[in-house]
Amino acid sequence: MNGRNYATIAVLAICLAAGARGYAQPAPAPAPVTREEFDRAMKEIADLRKEVADLKAERAAAATQPAATAGGADVAQLRQEVATLKKQQAENQADADERMAETEKLVKDVMAKAQASSLGETKLLITGDASVGFTSQKNNTSTFSAGVSPRLLWKINDRLQFDAAMDIGLDRNPSDNSSETTFDLTIASVTYLLNDYMVIGAGKFVAPFAAYHRDFDPPWIDKLPDDPLVFSDNGLAPGSILGAFVSGGVPVGSAKFNYAAYVSNGPELSITDPATAGSLMWDNNVDLNNNKAVGGRIGFLPIPQLEIGYSVLYGQASPGGNNNPTGFPTTKAFLQAVDFNYTRSSELLAGAISLRSEWVWSKVGDATYDPNGTWTPNPGPLTFNNARNGGYAQFSYRPTLSGYKVLRNFEGVFRYDRLDGPSAAPSGGGHEQRYTFGVDYWLDSRSVLKFAYECDDVSNAGGSPAYMMQFGVGF
Amino acid sequence: MALSLTRSAIALGVFAGGSLLVLAGCEMAGRTASTGPATVPAKSAVAAKGGAELWADTCSHCHNLRSPSTYGPAQWEVAVYDMRVRANLTGEEQRKILEFLKAASQ
Numbered sequence: 001m002n003g004r005n006y007a008t009i010a011v012l013a014i015c016l017a018a019g020a021r022g023y024a025q026p027a028p029a030p031a032p033v034t035r036e037e038f039d040r041a042m043k044e045i046a047d048l049r050k051e052v053a054d055l056k057a058e059r060a061a062a063a064t065q066p067a068a069t070a071g072g073a074d075v076a077q078l079r080q081e082v083a084t085l086k087k088q089q090a091e092n093q094a095d096a097d098e099r100m101a102e103t104e105k106l107v108k109d110v111m112a113k114a115q116a117s118s119l120g121e122t123k124l125l126i127t128g129d130a131s132v133g134f135t136s137q138k139n140n141t142s143t144f145s146a147g148v149s150p151r152l153l154w155k156i157n158d159r160l161q162f163d164a165a166m167d168i169g170l171d172r173n174p175s176d177n178s179s180e181t182t183f184d185l186t187i188a189s190v191t192y193l194l195n196d197y198m199v200i201g202a203g204k205f206v207a208p209f210a211a212y213h214r215d216f217d218p219p220w221i222d223k224l225p226d227d228p229l230v231f232s233d234n235g236l237a238p239g240s241i242l243g244a245f246v247s248g249g250v251p252v253g254s255a256k257f258n259y260a261a262y263v264s265n266g267p268e269l270s271i272t273d274p275a276t277a278g279s280l281m282w283d284n285n286v287d288l289n290n291n292k293a294v295g296g297r298i299g300f301l302p303i304p305q306l307e308i309g310y311s312v313l314y315g316q317a318s319p320g321g322n323n324n325p326t327g328f329p330t331t332k333a334f335l336q337a338v339d340f341n342y343t344r345s346s347e348l349l350a351g352a353i354s355l356r357s358e359w360v361w362s363k364v365g366d367a368t369y370d371p372n373g374t375w376t377p378n379p380g381p382l383t384f385n386n387a388r389n390g391g392y393a394q395f396s397y398r399p400t401l402s403g404y405k406v407l408r409n410f411e412g413v414f415r416y417d418r419l420d421g422p423s424a425a426p427s428g429g430g431h432e433q434r435y436t437f438g439v440d441y442w443l444d445s446r447s448v449l450k451f452a453y454e455c456d457d458v459s460n461a462g463g464s465p466a467y468m469m470q471f472g473v474g475f
Numbered sequence: 476m477a478l479s480l481t482r483s484a485i486a487l488g489v490f491a492g493g494s495l496l497v498l499a500g501c502e503m504a505g506r507t508a509s510t511g512p513a514t515v516p517a518k519s520a521v522a523a524k525g526g527a528e529l530w531a532d533t534c535s536h537c538h539n540l541r542s543p544s545t546y547g548p549a550q551w552e553v554a555v556y557d558m559r560v561r562a563n564l565t566g567e568e569q570r571k572i573l574e575f576l577k578a579a580s581q
Contacts, residue, residue: 123549123552123553124553125546125550125553125554125557127554153553153554153556153557154553155552155553155556161553161556161557161560163557163560191560193556193559193566195566196565196566196567197565197566199559199560201560206561214561215537215561215562216537220538221537221538247560247563248563248565249563249564249565249568250565251521251522251565256521256565258563259563260563299563304532304533304536305532305536307536341536341537343535343536345535442539445539445540445541445542446539446541446545
């Protein structure tokens, strides 16, 4: 209610009071009132009554709800302002969260890129193997042995990797008991993943010829302390070669094929030492005849546990530069190998069995050795059929599912291996065969203690049985 | 010539013996499977196998299985790349085995 209403009420009240007093006084001569004046007065009275009633009602409403009329609008306005502020704050928070997420993603991307291009330890893996051993052989001095083969794997990116390995050992010459520390670079290769089924590489790499050197050679994988004759230093199969290769695996239905093809510098032909004349050596680092050797292997896995492989190598063999004073002719070398590997774990057998077998054939073309007749006691010139072969068959069993826990870490091994040389060679040729019985104790999956007894049978020389122990570990 | 034939016969004998052992092993394995509680179709295709199964199949073919905790995820990347090359794994086998080993190594 405003002040003007109160003033109107007061004026009306005074008028009414004055009217009442005047009506009580003795009336003067009544003035005549027209009908229009009377109606107008009655209307004014009715209006005044209505206005008074409205004022009373308004006052009563003000008394009962003073806040609603006095501050309701302010509160509503404040509430609206608060809601607006909250909405703005939520929008600002969402914007800040979004920006923070973008920043975090950016930091992660930068860190990932920095890590990918760094030479840090995350892309460099140092692995390898080591062994220590002891051998006691009839007619030879017993001796300890040791060796370590560290490997450096450097992953440059998802498709490119560098592999380097060296073989550090202690070589002993049984003939005069001399020894030396050897350091061989066995692997220095770079590989590139061309697609899901093809890898290319170059450098010095393990020859994809047969399976032993590639798959079973490390002492924590090999189940016996020594190598089969055909894969030993004086054997037939190449170890590491210098060249380039392509390899891969291809699934065909439920089976799988794998393949490898390579070109390399080729072997060196030994011609000066009567004990090794006609044999091939693979540790030369130069191409002796500018004719590259080529080779390959194809493997077939009808089931994952079985692999059968066939390898071939063809090249020209020449004597080393300083070993060829007489212009020894280049001869052709042709090698073949088959390999077989079967592993199975069976509850029926209460363990795992492994059967491995490989055989290598080597044929070197005809040549005339010692043309000047300088060898003693059998001087040349000498020509012989230079065909050799050798291999091994190995069976092992480990009761990994045995109810006796103590037996689970033991593994029994038997191997037969043989190497046949040309009987007409100046070394006397003949054969050597061995029967080896071994018991391994696995400390864990990559540490093994091996004990073996080996019966040796050399043609024209009798046997020299040996006891061997070796601790092999992969790291 | 006769000696060469003898050597070849020995080699073939070794492989024939090995093949017989494998066949015997397969036969025994088949019998073992037939006595199992359920007949499960053989999953032999690489695509149908998971990383753990491929890891067990391919790695144990040559050596004992190393524990996945031997290396960390970054190191397994390098090691599995190496085995891709050395063991002639396919790209799919490499990826599945690596995925398994990285997950299991943590």
